[in-house]
Amino acid sequence: MKGEERVMTIQTKPRSAGKQYDPLDPAVKQEPYPYYADLRRDEPVKWLDGLQAFSVARYDDVDKLLKDGRIFSSAQFWPALLGEYDPVPEVAPMISMDPPGHIHLRKLANKAFVPTKVNLLRDRTYRIAHELINDIIAKHGQSGEFDWAWEFTALYPVTVIAEVLGVPTERRSEFKVWVDLVLSAANRAAYGPEKLSEIEKASKSLRAFIEDLYDHRIDNLGEDLISSFIQSEIDGRKMTRLEIIQMATLLLIGGVETTTNLLGTTLVELKRHPETYARVRADTGLIPALVEEVLRYNPPVQIIFRHTTADVELGGTTIPAGSAVMPILASANRDETKFANPDVFDIDRKIDFPLMSFGQGPHFCLGNYLSRVEAKAALEVAMERFAQLDVISDEIHWIDSYFARGPHTLPVRFKAA
Ligand code: HEM
Known part of the structure; x- marks a missing residue:
């Protein structure tokens, strides 16, 4: 679609009933998409008083800014997200670095995540999914109810990444609670002292x-990723203890919550789209297309x-140097100039x-x-092991964040196959 077609698809009334976009507003966190649509149409680059940042809602602007790390620096990413609750504040994580530092660390970490390496983990992902489902059936019997978010999705990616990093898995539930709390620091402006002390x-x-x-x-060096970071050198320099601790924290935070939420939201979307669910049940070969559409x-x-390093014009707005900028990825994914009928959930869509x-x-x-490998394995095993796996309620309790999205809890009714 071309840019001017946006004009043909917009509605005349704001879809958010005229309310202003405020990411900290609980109503926005519950259902942000109508607000994103309004932003794309009316305020593609908007100053947000509450967060003291500019939001960016259209696909082309988001794409442009993410590819220009010189003007749009990542250096403030972690401080903006976690503030004083960064577990390793002494050194910046890779995600919060600009070139040249970023490039060196990225090269090092890439080695572990290239498809040939990840494919070696494939069997483990299936095994872990089976083991978690064995536990669920041992605890709840052949049919009944359990919480998909806490008893499956919260444990599965953490177990996979824990194996990669060589983390003992016994403390994985506790670990998930910490990661959730640390990530909730993104909302720290809205919290009182009690919650802030829990986060700390x-x-x-x-x-x-x-x-x-x-x-x-x-x-006790082994085959795990932490051992390999300990032994690797970047330009003749070994990573320091703190750099490795920060990298492991980033991989755990980055690799756990995100995939957990993807698997939770997938079941929510299957509940909301029963015809798609019936098709996926009949043909599990559709799972990768399902995962892409949920993403x-x-x-x-x-x-x-x-964070801007110079004055810059974006989407018709001048953003001054030193400004915080928040590209809304989820809004770009629904940009009507890039995706036909973007608000329709369609696993057959052609992604251009x-x-x-x-x-x-x-x-x-x-x-x-x-x-993607993890999600495919988990969903295949879930479809195979459960003849029934249905989200019970239409009302979803989303996690309390404008940054991360996924169900906080997700009670399901199940029947073992
Ligand atoms: C569905 C799952 C996931 C989603 C939606 C997701 C999303 C993202 C996004 C949006 C970024 C870009 C951040 C930026 O540009 O500033 C990112 C970066 C990153 N992600 Fe993921 N992620 C997922 C899974 C994972 C997993 C499984 C791992 C690790 C095991 C991981 C590790 C990282 C790391 C280390 C970075 C920083 C890369 C860099 O700075 O060069 N993510 N992720």
């Missing part, structure tokens, strides 16, 4: 956990963060433009291939 404790626990892991590994339609990462769900440009998600 979680951040400290997460750090202590990874420090212990490093300190154990340094004397487009309701992605796990809604928004990311950049790359999805924004994993970002674009130099920081394009390191785990994009791994998460």
Whole structure:
């Protein structure tokens, strides 16, 4: 579609009933898409008082800014997301670095995530999915109810990435609670002292956990990723203890919550689209197309963060140097100039433009291939092991974040196959 066609598809009334977009507003967090549509139409680049940042809603603008790391720096990503709750504030994580530092670390980390390496994990992903379902059936019997978000999706990606990093899996539920709390620091402006102190404790626990892991590994090198970081060199320099602890934290935070949410939202969308569910049940070969459409339609990462290094014009607005900028990936994925009928959930759609769900440009998600492999395995095993697996309620309790999206809890009714 061409840009001018936007004019033909817009509606005359705001779809958000005229309310202003405020990412911290609970109504927006519950259902942000009508607000994104209004932004794309009326305010493609908008100043948000609450977050002291510019939001960017259209596909072309999001794409442009993500590919221009010189003007749109990543250096403030982690500080913007986590503030003082960063578990390893002494060193920046890769996601929050600009070239040249970013390139070196990225090259090092890439080695572990190329498809040939990830494909070696494929069997493990199936095994882990089977083991979790065995546990569910052992606990709940052959039929009944369980929480898909907490008893499956919260444990599955953390177990996969834990195996990659050589993390013992016994503490994975506890770990998931810490990661959720640390990520909820994105909403810190809206929280009182009690919640903030919980976040602080979680951040400290997460750090202590990874420090212990490093300190154990340094004397017990193995085949895992932390051991390989310990041994690798970048330009003749080894990574420091803190750099490795920060990298492991980033991989755990980046690799856990996101895939967990993707698997949770997939079941939500299957509940909302029963005809699609029936087709996927009859032909599990449709699972990759289903996953792609969930990634487009309701992605796990809604928004990311950049910072301008110079005055710049974007979407008809001048953004001054030193401004916080929030590209809304989830809005770009519904841009009517790129995706026909963007608000329709359609696993048969032809995708002509790359999805924004994993970002674009130099920081394009390191785990994009791994998460797709994980999602495919988990859903195939779930379809095979459960003759019935249905979300019970139409009302979804989404996690409390404008940045990450997925169901907080998801009670399902099941029958073992
Ligand atoms: C559905 C699952 C996932 C989604 C939606 C997702 C989303 C994203 C997005 C949007 C970015 C770009 C950030 C930016 O441009 O600033 C990113 C970067 C990153 N992701 Fe993912 N991610 C997922 C899974 C994973 C997994 C499984 C891992 C690791 C095991 C991972 C590790 C990373 C890392 C390390 C970066 C930073 C890359 C860099 O700075 O060069 N992600 N991810």
